Amino acid sequence: MTTKTIISADRLSKSFGAVKALQDISFEVAEGEIFGFIGPDGAGKTTLFRIITTLMLPDEGKVTVLGLDCVKGFRELRKNIGYMPGRFSLYMDLTVEENLNFYATVFGTTVKENYDLIADIYSHIEPFRKRPAGKLSGGMKQKLALSCALIHKPALLVLDEPTTGVDAVSRAEFWEMLKKLRKHNITILVSTPYMDEAMQCDRVALIQEGKILSVDQPGKITAGFSRKLFSIKAPEKYQLITALREFPLVNTAYPFGDSVHVTFRDDVYDDSLIGFLEAKGVSGVIIAETRAGIEDRFLELMEKK
Amino acid sequence: MNEKVISVHNLVKKFGSFVANDHLSFDVYKGEIFGFLGANGAGKTTAIRILSGLSRPTSGEVIVAGYDAHKQPEQIKKNIGYMCQKFSLYEDLTVKENIMLYGGIYGMKKQLIRDRTKNLLERLRFEEYGDRLIASLPLGLKQKLAFSVAVLHEPKIVFLDEPTGGVDPITRRQFWEMIYETAARGITVFVTTHYMDEAEYCDRVSIMNEGKIEALDTPAGLKQKYQAGSIEEVFIRIARPGKN
Structure with a gap:
């Protein structure tokens, strides 16, 4: 079965003065995928999404979206893309209902016509339909913005950091909603600075300083971690980290929640480690081999650069 | 680690009939x-506004840093x-001017500020940035500097x-190492975050829902009590009861 390519980006570059926001970015997104761009602030995620949504021109390279060129075909393309910018573009002095009607009208449709598409999402905020958007909580604004971006039944939904600043419960609900949109065959391009959200995507691109570090299924990205990874715990975390960095066999040592993730130069450590740590005043040490996550891999790729 | 630096007992804060804080009780220790x-x-x-002296409790006992x-x-x-x-630092002032x-x-004496500035810039390996405008620094450096400035006067808490929203993974870890180092010096660090993996870095964690503290323990203790693999699972169970 051949799947349709929805986005095809070929060697995109974009600079703002001396700042190279995007450098030689190439990737493809297939129909029905949830494709994530994962990277910190300033990595180039928003610039890339603006080019894909025809709001900005690349300096170099070519992007084809839904079979149309992003530069020449922008009029036709805009009808088929739903875009939710980082700062939700809602009218704060219009009510929930008025915002939704406004977006439907701009795209030449009605709320009624595509209601089935947004029903799952909009039903959460419908009880507040007479409330001004400015008076909604963060989680509710997010749901309204998503409803507005979907109301014209776009083939491609582009979401720029939809979960930033939103609590864990609303974030979990948001990802559930995105997964439900699959049955409508909508392709989703989403960005996030939070590495743990990579696991929610079908494929992800790790992006840093305008360059793609890796593109793959999240499981394959973590499998790409090239070393044995150990999780080391001790009650005195700060002393543990500083002592580990001084141990000759240690390659990298990074704090990870309640433990320190460590790689060794030849992937092994010997019995002298515990003695070494104890001599540094670190006792109660527990060492276990662990599996690398997206963030471990991201750190490894950043170091290689 | 038994010296209490925050002691809260039956804290209530009401806005009209709305109860924003409903009988909170907890202690936080030195370091x-x-x-x-x-x-x-x-x-x-x-x-947090009450704990930092910006707002008064409606009732209850709240002692912070002994006051x-x-x-x-x-x-x-x-x-x-x-x-x-x-917001942390003034973008149109230099690093040194902000400090x-x-x-x-x-209310620190000028000589003390000068000494601490030198020390701070050395420790962060920031010497070359002293006269640069904050606006010209990358996000990661700004965040590290903002944290150092927040503890410049050696507060108790x-x-x-x-603190780490949107920074890259390496900077985030350097930031947490600064937090560990600060706590090891005896300064208590009180952190809020929406990102549950950050919670795992803390010694103890409290989870609030609808004005009440529903859980308070070490991350390991919470995961054990709720039979959960992560703090995120614990959080979702507490904040979304009935659905899980």
């Missing part, structure tokens, strides 16, 4: 890294540090409001 979690609207911001939040909020303000993601400004606000 502890304490995670303060909760859904949007759970009442975290209200509680009473009812009667001595100005003393509290002098003995705490604060940093948030949205001088904050040192002055906290520093409040961090979503």
Whole structure:
């Protein structure tokens, strides 16, 4: 079965003065995928999404979206893309209902016509339909913005950091909603600075300083971690980290929640480690081999650069 | 680690008939890294404003750094540090000017500010940035500097409001190492975050829901009690009861 390519980006570059926001970015997104761009602030995620949504021109390279060129075909393309910018573009002095009607009208449709598409999402905020958007909580604004971006039944939904600043419960609900949109065959391009959200995507691109570090299924990205990874715990975390960095066999040592993730130069450590740590005043040490996550891999790729 | 630097007993804060903080009770100890979690609207911001002397409790006992939040909020303000993601340093002042400004606000002597500035820039390996405008620094450096400035006056407690949002993974880890180092020096670190993996870095974590503290324990203790693999699971069970 051949799947349709929805986005095809070929060697995109974009600079703002001396700042190279995007450098030689190439990737493809297939129909029905949830494709994530994962990277910190300033990595180039928003610039890339603006080019894909025809709001900005690349300096170099070519992007084809839904079979149309992003530069020449922008009029036709805009009808088929739903875009939710980082700062939700809602009218704060219009009510929930008025915002939704406004977006439907701009795209030449009605709320009624595509209601089935947004029903799952909009039903959460419908009880507040007479409330001004400015008076909604963060989680509710997010749901309204998503409803507005979907109301014209776009083939491609582009979401720029939809979960930033939103609590864990609303974030979990948001990802559930995105997964439900699959049955409508909508392709989703989403960005996030939070590495743990990579696991929610079908494929992800790790992006840093305008360059793609890796593109793959999240499981394959973590499998790409090239070393044995150990999780080391001790009650005195700060002393543990500083002592580990001084141990000759240690390659990298990074704090990870309640433990320190460590790689060794030849992937092994010997019995002298515990003695070494104890001599540094670190006792109660527990060492276990662990599996690398997206963030471990991201750190490894950043170091290689 | 038994010296209490925050002691809260039956804290209630009402706005009209709305109860934003409903009988909160907890203690935080010297040198502890304490995670303060909760859904949007759970009442975290209200509680932090009271703990930092910006708002008065309706009732209940609140002692911060040895001072009473009812009667001595100005003393509290002098003995705490604060940093948030949205605003920390003045973009149109240089690194040194920002340090001088904050040192002055906290009533530090000029010589002391100069000494600490030198020390701080060395420790961060920031010497070359001293005369650069904040606006010209990368986000990661700004965040690290903002944290150092928040503890410039050696407060008893520093409040961090979503300190690492949006920074790259290496900077995030350097930031947490700074937090560990600060706590090891005996400064209590009080952190709020929406990101549950950050909670795992804390010594103890409280989770608020609808104005109440529903859970308070070490991350390992919470995971065990709720039979959960991560703090995120614990949080979702507490903040979304019935659905899981």
